[in-house]
Amino acid sequence: MGSDEKLGFLHGKYELGRVIGHGSFAKVYVARNLQTGKSVAMKAVDKEKVIRVGMMEQVKREISVMKMIHHPNVVELHEVMASKTKIYLAMEFLRGGELFERIHRRGRLGEEAARSYFRQLISAVDFCHSRGVFHRDLKPENLLLDEKGSLKVTDFGLSALSNGHLRSDGLLHTTCGTPAYVAPEVIGNRGYDGAKADIWSCGVILYVLLAGFLPFREGNIVSLYRKISRSDFNFPAWFSPESRRLISKILDPNPGTRITIAKIMDSSWFKKPERSNQEVQAGDEADAGGEVSETLNAFHIISLSEGFNLSPLFEDKKRVEKEEVIFATTRTASSVISKIEELGKTKDFMVRKGESRVMLQGRRSGRKGKLSIAADVFPVAPSLMVVEVKKSSGDTLEYNQFCTKDLKPALRDIQWTTSAAAATSPPAAA
Structure with a gap:
């Protein structure tokens, strides 16, 4: 200090x-x-x-x-x-906290409240795009509230600029963001329009506001990405026909036919007249009060790669002990396995490896026997691999300590990090 x-x-x-x-x-x-x-x-x-x-x-x-x-x-x-x-x-200084926390406390919002927040979000994103700024990590944790309940977009650490980060094809190429909110073309690693990718994320946020959970929910990151690429999701019964139509147009997996911000603003759901703040709050309490069949437990999907997240620059969240961590990388399977093999040998593990898997077996017994770890590498999109590191046997605390103190630093330079941990590519590669 x-x-x-x-x-x-x-x-x-x-x-x-x-x-x-x-x-x-x-x-x-x-x-x-x-x-x-x-x-x-x-x-x-x-x-x-x-x-x-x-x-x-x-x-x-x-x-x-x-x-x-x-x-x-x-x-x-x-x-x-x-x-x-x-x-x-x-x-x-914003006293209202994260929009995520409000949803977490109360479950889904009423349609009036969701529309109010969504309008403010679209207004902010539209302004950013008009200045050539693409956020690339829009999610409820990056939406703060002031003491009056007004929405404020924050955390531009993964943002890109049109006058410096576009390649010769006019597209962005850095794979970044938070898995459950990332547009399918970003995962595909073939280049993407930053504005259209932001619009997709806004659609996921709108769904979360109205549902209280995510549209794409899978415990396995490969299955999650497959659902996103097909826009495979369902609407809860309480979604209005107008909101369903709008979200379907936003969560269009084809960026070429995805709805634009101008057309979002012109949609009947978006333009519906607002009531007074008191009426909105009263309606919100009534709408959200009793019909939540699923809870925000699904929000663990928000950052499936959180085990290897470099941690947001300005937050400190308590995490429960885990027996697996997942992260994505654009490196080859052989390079990932070689890195883990090298680490295992320096930490006195016995190592067995194949083309897409490496096993680490501790030589010494810990609190619950010898620690055994398996790492699997498999493709989910062109040039994008997912790595799952699981504890096979041994003590969970010892496994978590190994991941935190040894594995994270060793693999820091090959991972595609999420959330506030930006890709370390030079700006021109964005």
């Missing part, structure tokens, strides 16, 4: 308060502007750690994008400061 943080002040302009979140690379404080008396969210990014894992480009990109975007439904960046060891981002 720098001396200014120890003293509780920053550059003589901000008084730092309590830490409200932290991750692998940064802390976020509530801070008070000494000149205006207003509260801000102050993100303090550790330069050394970010540089060490190759994420400085992501931080720079997020800052440059937020400086460009000034919209009522986008989190505002007030200013950026720096010291020798930290980058400080003074941002709009």
